[in-house]
Amino acid sequence: MPVDYLPILVMLIVVSAFAAIALTISALVGPRRPTPAKLSPYESGMPPFGSARRRVPVKYYLTAVLFILFDIEIIFFYPWAVLFRQLGWFGLIEMALFVLVLLVGYVYVWRKGGFDWD
Amino acid sequence: MSLSVPDLNLRIIAPVLIVAISALVVLLGELVTSSAQKRGLGYASLVGLLAAGGAAMGLWDAHAVAFREMVRADNFGVFLTLTILAGAVLCILLSFDFTRAHRIETGEYYALILFSVTGMLLMVTAADLIIIFLALELLSLPLYILAAFKREDERSLEAGLKYFLLGAFSSAFFLYGIALVYGATGTTNLARIAASAPSEMLLIGAGLLLVGFAFKVALVPFHWWTPDVYEGAPTTITAFMSVAVKAAAFGAFLRAFLVALPALAMDWRVVLAIIAVLTMTLGNVAALLQANIKRMLAYSSIAHAGYILIALVAMGGAGVSAALFYLLAYTLTNLGAFGAVIALGEGERERLNVSDYGGLARMQPLLAAMLTVFMLSLAGFPPFAGFVGKFLIFGAAVQNGWAWLAVVGVLNSLVSVYFYLRPVVAMYMSEPVEGWGAPRVAPLVALALVLALIGVIALGVFPAPAIALAAGGLGR
Amino acid sequence: MLTVNHLIFLSAILFSIGAVGVLVRRNPLIMFMSIELMLNAVNLAFVAFARYLQNLDGQVFVFLILTVAAAEVAVGLAIIVALFRQRETIDVDEASILKG
Numbered sequence: 138m139p140v141d142y143l144p145i146l147v148m149l150i151v152v153s154a155f156a157a158i159a160l161t162i163s164a165l166v167g168p169r170r171p172t173p174a175k176l177s178p179y180e181s182g183m184p185p186f187g188s189a190r191r192r193v194p195v196k197y198y199l200t201a202v203l204f205i206l207f208d209i210e211i212i213f214f215y216p217w218a219v220l221f222r223q224l225g226w227f228g229l230i231e232m233a234l235f236v237l238v239l240l241v242g243y244v245y246v247w248r249k250g251g252f253d254w255d
Numbered sequence: 256m257s258l259s260v261p262d263l264n265l266r267i268i269a270p271v272l273i274v275a276i277s278a279l280v281v282l283l284g285e286l287v288t289s290s291a292q293k294r295g296l297g298y299a300s301l302v303g304l305l306a307a308g309g310a311a312m313g314l315w316d317a318h319a320v321a322f323r324e325m326v327r328a329d330n331f332g333v334f335l336t337l338t339i340l341a342g343a344v345l346c347i348l349l350s351f352d353f354t355r356a357h358r359i360e361t362g363e364y365y366a367l368i369l370f371s372v373t374g375m376l377l378m379v380t381a382a383d384l385i386i387i388f389l390a391l392e393l394l395s396l397p398l399y400i401l402a403a404f405k406r407e408d409e410r411s412l413e414a415g416l417k418y419f420l421l422g423a424f425s426s427a428f429f430l431y432g433i434a435l436v437y438g439a440t441g442t443t444n445l446a447r448i449a450a451s452a453p454s455e456m457l458l459i460g461a462g463l464l465l466v467g468f469a470f471k472v473a474l475v476p477f478h479w480w481t482p483d484v485y486e487g488a489p490t491t492i493t494a495f496m497s498v499a500v501k502a503a504a505f506g507a508f509l510r511a512f513l514v515a516l517p518a519l520a521m522d523w524r525v526v527l528a529i530i531a532v533l534t535m536t537l538g539n540v541a542a543l544l545q546a547n548i549k550r551m552l553a554y555s556s557i558a559h560a561g562y563i564l565i566a567l568v569a570m571g572g573a574g575v576s577a578a579l580f581y582l583l584a585y586t587l588t589n590l591g592a593f594g595a596v597i598a599l600g601e602g603e604r605e606r607l608n609v610s611d612y613g614g615l616a617r618m619q620p621l622l623a624a625m626l627t628v629f630m631l632s633l634a635g636f637p638p639f640a641g642f643v644g645k646f647l648i649f650g651a652a653v654q655n656g657w658a659w660l661a662v663v664g665v666l667n668s669l670v671s672v673y674f675y676l677r678p679v680v681a682m683y684m685s686e687p688v689e690g691w692g693a694p695r696v697a698p699l700v701a702l703a704l705v706l707a708l709i710g711v712i713a714l715g716v717f718p719a720p721a722i723a724l725a726a727g728g729l730g731r
Numbered sequence: 732m733l734t735v736n737h738l739i740f741l742s743a744i745l746f747s748i749g750a751v752g753v754l755v756r757r758n759p760l761i762m763f764m765s766i767e768l769m770l771n772a773v774n775l776a777f778v779a780f781a782r783y784l785q786n787l788d789g790q791v792f793v794f795l796i797l798t799v800a801a802a803e804v805a806v807g808l809a810i811i812v813a814l815f816r817q818r819e820t821i822d823v824d825e826a827s828i829l830k831g
Contacts, residue, residue: 142455142458144455145455145458145459148743152740152743152744152747153747153751155744155747156744156747156748156751157751159748160748160751195812195816198808198812202804202805202808202809205801205804205805206801206802206805208801209797209798209801210798212794212797212798213794213798216791216794238279241279241282241283244283244286245282245283245285245286248286249286385792385795388795388799389795389799392799392802392803396802396803396806399806399807399810400806400809400810403810403813403814406813406817407817409814409817409818412810412813412814412817413814415810415814416759416810416811416814419803419806419807419810420753420759420762420763420766420807423763423766423803423807424750424753424766424769426803427746427749427750427766427769427770427773428769430770430773430796431746431769431772431773431776433773433792434742434773434776434777434780434789435776437777437780437784437788437789437792438735438739438776438779438780438783438784441784441786442788443788443792
């Protein structure tokens with residue numbers, strides 16, 4: 138029956154309305170009392186120096202992306218490490234294959250000069 | 256605590272594995288080849304795809320599940336696997352000279368196509384929503400890069416950016432749908448979802464899954480990225496996207512909705528029928544207005560997604576086999592049409608306007624005849640593949656009580672005749688335009704065109720074997 | 732008492748904020764961050780359901796989603812940077828050669 142799905146519709150409307158209202162209200166009635174300390178960018182507690190809008194060499198970005206890619210793959214080592222003994226040879230071979238695929242990517246990046254700073 | 260090793264059955268995923276390994280080999284091959292040897296990497300890719308095709312044929316009638324029921328080898332999957340592989344082979348044949356002319360001839364180009372094919376093959380064998388999601392991402396990520404592959408061309412980069420942002424946006428909807436289905440049923444396995452009781456949360460989840468699929472196969476109202484991306488991407492990639500992504504995404508779409516959600520069919524059939532009408536109508540009407548042939552084919556691909564959706568609404572064995580046959584017919588026909596556009600290019604210039612096709616019938620009678628066949632097949636004229644495909648889909652709709660949908664489909668096909676015939680009329684009736692030399696067709700492009708042509712005519716004249724292969728293969 | 736309903740409601744709100752962000756913001760980087768917010772809302776939903784259903788599958792899916800999101804970051808940022816190098820601006824309203 139279509140009427141059975143009314144609660145879903147209501148929920149969708151409520152959720153969207155909540156998002157819209159929250160954004161609107163904070164933009165409209167939120168107090169704006171800017172102080173230099175509030176406006177300064179947050180840099181993990183360090184006092185900021187220079188403008189945040191200065192250009193950063195693209196090299197940093199490449200390093201960051203490569204870091205994210207190889208770093209996040211570690212996530213799959215974690216469950217394996219926890220169950221290392223129970224998984225035995227099967228786990229070892231599986232992980233070896235996984236690392237092999239990563240290694241292909243690593244060799245590719247390395248030979249293409251992704252790690253060269255200059 | 257004991258752990259059981261999952262039921263490894265490498266034979267079932269052999270086609271996927273072969274393509275994935277070829278992709279890695281080609282990627283490493285890029286490092287050790289000089290720029291004159293890149294063509295060899297293309298040949299290596301072809302070998303990998305053909306080997307995967309051989310492995311897939313070995314899975315015919317295998318009817319097996321493995322990896323904790325996460326993948327399933329059934330004839331439905333094998334048929335689509337072979338369709339996708341055929342599309343990829345034709346695309347690579349078209350790519351050899353195109354990539355050289357457009358200065359994008361690199362190993363990465365071929366490796367990314369193979370990675371994308373890996374995702375597509377996995378998608379049509381997946382029997383679990385999470386595998387479908389991973390396959391969808393594996394299919395999409397290389398395509399975002401390929402769409403932006405001409406890095407010095409802003410149009411290509413813009414196409415890549417748009418495709419990426421909207422693709423990632425739609426994946427998020429798809430994932431949320433999976434999360435809700437998981438919450439409602441406690442599983443993501445398609446067969447077990449079907450066994451659990453329908454609930455409201457399952458219905459919302461199904462709706463979000465529909466949004467995700469609708470983006471990928473370009474259904475109204477989630478189609479608007481298609482013309483921009485198809486126009487900006489390199490033409491070979493546009494050709495590949497327009498057919499292979501559709502085959503893979505429709506494969507998973509059909510499987511997910513017919514295997515996991517038949518209990519909700521009352522609800523989604525009506526919604527999909529409405530979407531099908533909107534998609535066909537908007538695709539065909541918008542295609543009428545296009546002067547650029549790539550945009551026209553983009554809107555035409557939207558319209559074709561609408562036709563295939565009719566098969567899903569029709570459900571049943573007739574609907575599934577009609578959808579499979581149509582996807583195969585569309586793959587060969589559309590690659591042929593794009594192949595002709597690619598064949599007519601001159602260096603980095605392409606004949607993108609309909610007027611550029613003037614007088615080609617005299618300069619290149621064979622190529623003009625081929626393009627005519629492909630356009631007629633897209634429009635659904637007998638005796639070509641497109642006609643049989645439409646006949647099967649509309650037949651399935653009538654048989655299962657959706658006659659009005661079939662009528663809308665037929666009317667839309669009539670509208671589409673006008674824009675499909677415009678380049679044909681230009682070729683045969685208009686004078687040649689200034690500034691274009693006589694086109695020279697490279698041998699490998701000619702091979703791809705001939706293969707597509709044979710397929711389109713064979714499927715149109717002797718459709719029975721392919722219809723038999725497409726019938727009744729969806730395992731539950 | 733925090734129940735699964737609260738968590739799902741929170742995840743629905745986060746997801747909606749992300750979706751609205753993608754639709755109203757015009758900077759691809761911000762749009763992309765909104766997409767990441769949507770993905771993390773999904774992760775929250777998976778974890779909540781996994782706990783509610785006493786089923787670890789949902790937790791494993793979060794691992795997979797995190798990895799896929801990282802791959803998306805790499806590809807997306809690469810395209811954005813390449814476009815920026817060509818054009819010196821990344822506003823999507825400026826990215827409008829292709830129109831239809």
